[in-house]
Amino acid sequence: GENVEQHPSTLSVQEGDSAVIKCTYSDSASNYFPWYKQELGKGPQLIIDIRSNVGEKKDQRIAVTLNKTAKHFSLHITETQPEDSAVYFCAASIDEPGANNLFFGTGTRLTVIP
Amino acid sequence: DADVTQTPRNRITKTGKRIMLECSQTKGHDRMYWYRQDPGLGLRLIYYSFDVKDINKGEISDGYSVSRQAQAKFSLSLESAIPNQTALYFCATSIDRVGGTQYFGPGTRLLVL
Numbered sequence: 001g002e003n004v005e006q007h008p009s010t011l012s013v014q015e016g017d018s019a020v021i022k023c024t025y026s027d028s029a030s031n032y033f034p035w036y037k038q039e040l041g042k043g044p045q046l047i048i049d050i051r052s053n054v055g056e057k058k059d060q061r062i063a064v065t066l067n068k069t070a071k072h073f074s075l076h077i078t079e080t081q082p083e084d085s086a087v088y089f090c091a092a093s094i095d096e097p098g099a100n101n102l103f104f105g106t107g108t109r110l111t112v113i114p
Numbered sequence: 115d116a117d118v119t120q121t122p123r124n125r126i127t128k129t130g131k132r133i134m135l136e137c138s139q140t141k142g143h144d145r146m147y148w149y150r151q152d153p154g155l156g157l158r159l160i161y162y163s164f165d166v167k168d169i170n171k172g173e174i175s176d177g178y179s180v181s182r183q184a185q186a187k188f189s190l191s192l193e194s195a196i197p198n199q200t201a202l203y204f205c206a207t208s209i210d211r212v213g214g215t216q217y218f219g220p221g222t223r224l225l226v227l
Contacts, residue, residue, distance in 0.1 A: 001173070009154070034215070043118075043204050043218030044157070089156060101147075101172070102216060104156040 002027040004092050006105025013080050014113050021108045023090035024072040032095035033073045034102070035064060038087045047088075048075070051095070080112045117141045118219035120205050126225045127195050135190045135222050137205030144209065146188040147216065148172075148180060151202040160203075163188055195226045 003026040013019050025033075031052040036044035050057045050064045050073065057064050061080075066073040077084055087109050091102040118139045127133050137146065144165050149157040159172030161180040169182055177199060181189045192199055205219040 004156075006156075036218075041220070043206075043220050045218070046215050049215070101159060101162060102157075104158070106154055106156040 002030055002092055002094075002103040004090060004103050004105045006090050006108060008108060009106065010109045010111070012111045012113060015080060015082060017080055019077045019080055019084070019110055019112075021075045021088055021090070021110070022072060023074070023092075023105050024070075025092040025103075026071065027092070027094070028068075028071065029094050030092040030103075032093045033064070033066060034091050034093075035062075035075050036089045036091065036104075038089065038107075040086075044089055077110075080110075082112050082114050085110055085112045118205060118207055118217055120203075120219040120222050122222060123220065124223045126227065128227050129196055131195050133192050133195055133224075135203055135205075135224070137188045137190070137219055139186050139205075139207045139217075139219075141207055141217060142185070143207035143217075144185065145207060146182065147206040147208075148178075148188065148190045149204045149206065149218075150174065151204060151221070157204065160190065192224075192226075195224075197226045200224060200226045 006023045034049035037047045038044040050066050061078050063076045087107045089107050090105040093102045121136045147162045148160040151157050158174050160178050163169045163182045166182050179191045203222045206216040208216045
């Protein structure tokens with residue numbers, strides 16, 4: 001089955017700096033890579049996703065990059081703000097009819113220091 | 115997300131007890147999932163259901179069972195709870211098509227003494 005590794009497990013940055021979280025996956029058939037943000041006491045919420053037919057996707061201050069050859073993808077958060085503090089999870093799946101089960105990384109706890 | 119609700123939100127039980135965690139959704143999604151979250155291990159899939167008549171085991175189904183009572187309801191049971199089932203449990207839903215985002219409920223925190 002798919003194995004997703006995520007690094008670092010904790011990350012502290014000063015407000016306004018950038019944060020980068022990296023994930024690798026093992027199954028070359030995986031083609032869908034979502035990122036989830038989990039705030040304290042809440043369930044994970046999708047913040048951005050990318051498919052294997054593109055290399056980069058941006059949404060305001062967040063961006064995700066994908067390198068299919070190396071089987072890794074990264075989340076980039078620019079101009080970090082205290083409300084970005086949360087646990088972030090990457091995931092991978094084979095997104096096709098009858099499938100799309102997600103395999104999650106182990107999470108990164110991001111702390112943005114005011 | 116209020117569209118996916120879980121009850122109870124917190125539960126303390128004793129070893130050997132049977133308990134049920136419930137999930138309801140108003141999104142009209144066909145697919146529902148149960149995950150378990152442990153510190154340092156991320157989320158792991160316990161069971162998933164593509165529709166009322168289709169239930170499948172996930173990565174860590176031993177010690178758990180599920181029931182899909184209706185499109186909107188998916189329950190997780192621990193037949194005889196044990197301490198290492200202490201965890202945070204999440205229900206999720208998605209539409210049945212390529213690119214279906216999974217939407218998570220708020221979670222149930224379970225402590226087995």
